[in-house]
Amino acid sequence: MTFQRTTPDALVTDVQRQPRLFLLLDGGLAPGLEVMLNTLDHRIWHAWIYSETEYAAHHRDGPLLVQARADTPLLQAFMQAWPSRHLGGLLMSDQSFDVVLVHLRCLRHARLPDGTQSLLRIHDPRASRGVIQGLDGDAIDALLGPVDRWYWCEWNEGKGDWYRAFHSSPGHGHAADAPLALTAERLQALHSQQIAYRDTRFARRLLAGNIPALERVDEHTMLTYVRRHSLDAATRGFENDEDMYGFLEVYFRYHEQLFADHSPLARIMSQSTVPAWRRVQQAHAFMKGAA
Structure with missing residues (x-):
């Protein structure tokens, strides 16, 4: 199985074994994201996924890929302050920043059953589970590509559920060369997760x-x-x-x-x-x- 629930402690343990980590964060939800990140850690390296694409004019409204050392203060912010803001996920990979960047740029779109393309917001932790749980193991490997492990917190009405997807052959993934194909079955899985997320939000609001x-x-x-x-x-x-x-x-x-x-x-x-x-x-x- 390459998709499961996890905990912040498991995430910290994983990060501590590696020299660096990647963050994929949504600039559309955090105006001034670059300034905020550099204030917390001036050692980071980053690039906007939508720059050098057809969305370049609005690239700061899309996801930002960040590389940081394992001891970065950004890790604590990611686990404690950012989940309620739905800012994004944490990625672990032994491959280069440029390889991960190329891969994520290729995945900016998904191919729909009718042959058209749509933006794929895999960086949104409210949608990540819906996309991934509709995939089999091989498709998850293709989605992750050079990323060995992908962590995110699905925050909903004051509570966060942590998940991770992981490559079946870490260190051997390749950057994508085509958008992810969303079949009718995969779209149904995404829709089902959206309904489940909505119902959980309703239940928690009512109980509170x-x-x-x-x-x-x-x-x-x-x-x-x-x-x-x-x-x-x-x-x-x-x-x-x-x-x-x-x-x-x-x-x-x-x-x-x-x-x-x-x-x-x-x-x-x-x-x-x-x-x-x-x-x-x-x-x-x-x-x-x-x-």
Whole structure:
């Protein structure tokens, strides 16, 4: 298996065995990224992935590849301060900076089933698992190329889950010469992970929302509730993430009132001709007035 959950301690142990590390960080999420990095460690070497490509005019909105020594202060920032900002991942490789750079530039696109290309944001830790878990071992090796191990933290509503993907033959990977092919099955895996990430976000927000009915509900149970009622919300016109969360909050916060006989709240939420966001607003306004 070349993809698994891990821990910050395992990451530190790995880094301590090597003379250097690489970071792949999203400049679009951190204006002034270069200044911030150089302030923490002036010894680094870096290059923008989108420079010298068709996106050169906006290269600072894309990923930045950074090489640093194993004792860099950036490691602590990566593990402690940056996960909640979704800045990127940490890569381990014995190959040169230029080889890793060439590889990542080649992977700026993915090839879709219809033959077109789309930006591949593999550096986004919220998407990394979705891309990788849809691949078999050979495809993961091709994705990693000269990278032996890739670590990231999937941060979601105050909690971070750590993962790593690793090459089956470390030290023997080659830089890509073509974009990653995303088959229909791989796209479905990515979509499934996006839904799972969304549902986890909903569950954690609801559990942190001081809802009396959920005081003794654990996260695993909450996830089963969210999955079930998210499907129901979509059939009622609550389709985008914020509208769907609004439906779920009303459902759990005002459950008794929602299912009371001749419930005015139920009538508000069932008005299919009224936009979903307005129904949620009206529901909260009604309950505030009824309190």
